[in-house]
Amino acid sequence: MFSSCNTDEDIAYCAIGDSLIARWDIQSDFPSHQIYNMGVSGSGIDYLESKQNSCKGRIVFVLSGTNDLSKIRNNINAYSDRYFNAIEGLGGERTYIISLLPRNFDSDDNDYNELIKTFNKLIIEQAKNYPTINVLDVHDSFTKDGTMNEQLSYDGLHLNNYGYEVLSSILRKYIK
Amino acid sequence: MTAMNTNAQVSLGLRDTRYVYADYEFKNHIDVKLEHSIYSEKFNFQLLKLYAGYNNQFKALSYGADAFYGRTYKGSYYTIGAHVYGEYSIIPVFAIKATIVPIYDSGFDYKTCFEVQPKVALTKEISVHAAYTTIPEYREFENRMRGGFTFKSGKLSATPAISIPVSGNNKYKSIRVLASMAYTF
Numbered sequence: 001m002f003s004s005c006n007t008d009e010d011i012a013y014c015a016i017g018d019s020l021i022a023r024w025d026i027q028s029d030f031p032s033h034q035i036y037n038m039g040v041s042g043s044g045i046d047y048l049e050s051k052q053n054s055c056k057g058r059i060v061f062v063l064s065g066t067n068d069l070s071k072i073r074n075n076i077n078a079y080s081d082r083y084f085n086a087i088e089g090l091g092g093e094r095t096y097i098i099s100l101l102p103r104n105f106d107s108d109d110n111d112y113n114e115l116i117k118t119f120n121k122l123i124i125e126q127a128k129n130y131p132t133i134n135v136l137d138v139h140d141s142f143t144k145d146g147t148m149n150e151q152l153s154y155d156g157l158h159l160n161n162y163g164y165e166v167l168s169s170i171l172r173k174y175i176k
Numbered sequence: 177m178t179a180m181n182t183n184a185q186v187s188l189g190l191r192d193t194r195y196v197y198a199d200y201e202f203k204n205h206i207d208v209k210l211e212h213s214i215y216s217e218k219f220n221f222q223l224l225k226l227y228a229g230y231n232n233q234f235k236a237l238s239y240g241a242d243a244f245y246g247r248t249y250k251g252s253y254y255t256i257g258a259h260v261y262g263e264y265s266i267i268p269v270f271a272i273k274a275t276i277v278p279i280y281d282s283g284f285d286y287k288t289c290f291e292v293q294p295k296v297a298l299t300k301e302i303s304v305h306a307a308y309t310t311i312p313e314y315r316e317f318e319n320r321m322r323g324g325f326t327f328k329s330g331k332l333s334a335t336p337a338i339s340i341p342v343s344g345n346n347k348y349k350s351i352r353v354l355a356s357m358a359y360t361f
Contacts (some may be wrong), residue, residue, distance in 0.1 A: 034283040
């Protein structure tokens with residue numbers, strides 16, 4: 001009934017990013033797995049850069065960037081280069097970048113969702129240059145009428161339990 | 177574990193929404209329990225856990241201990257440890273339970289966890305409880321506050337509870353709603 005108990009099979013995972021990660025009860029969605037939640041509310045690229053080598057040898061999920069939209073707007077290509085350098089520097093054995101989610105927050109600028117779509121396209125292309133980095137394009141799973149599906153979020157930015165169920169079901173393919 | 181005056185009894189139950197179990201207690205003090213997870217994960221990642229323990233009572237103090245071993249079907253990790261507990265009824269309607277849990281998880285290594293739980297009996301059938309706990313609800317070591325009610329009716333008891341993290345990145349945010357129940361034959 002049981003296979004041999006090889007603890008090497010217990011792969012450790014890191015989830016790192018902003019409040020979308022920090023607020024995720026990831027242990028409840030993947031109770032049998034060793035997943036470290038390194039999310040920090042309000043964080044962005046500076047936080048990723050401060051965590052160099054902190055995920056060494058682990059499988060890493062990154063969801064970050066929605067707090068940096070003004071930086072992205074200023075110079076999207078420079079930001080994207082910095083983004084990949086920071087993510088590569090985390091040291092993950094394999095890294096999955098979760099694409100930016102649509103948003104519909106009260107104080108949002110009108111161009112945010114277009115900016116998010118443009119940035120997602122850019123990182124999908126740029127990831128092709130990094131053999132250990134993949135982008136999970138989840139954007140459309142959270143989109144309704146071009147913005148965040150209100151059924152999956154309680155304020156247009158942060159996910160509710162249904163939103164996290166969608167995210168978990170996507171990540172389940174990559175957590176083995 | 178439910179204490180009874182018969183020599184042996186069987187209980188079936190649910191713990192914290194995610195675990196079902198069967199418990200066999202004999203000679204009033206010795207019990208063995210088999211617990212199976214019902215995680216929303218693939219079958220290979222389900223956890224099977226075996227407990228063997230002893231419990232007794234001395235005046236207003238109930239006490240006991242058990243040892244446990246659990247592992248996933250896949251063998252991706254195992255856990256081994258023990259619960260040592262004492263529950264003291266200060267007055268008939270108020271008791272405090274303290275539990276110490278040395279636990280080793282093959283992924284998270286060793287930690288000594290504990291839980292302190294005051295309980296108040298509102299009626300013969302209903303009690304309210306709160307707890308501060310460092311015992312993992314799943315695998316990860318967390319500091320959480322728990323609170324809930326226990327309703328008893330004959331051989332059936334049900335315990336809905338909420339669990340709130342009081343440290344870490346999602347402090348006070350990711351609230352879990354947990355249900356436990358037991359039926360003693």
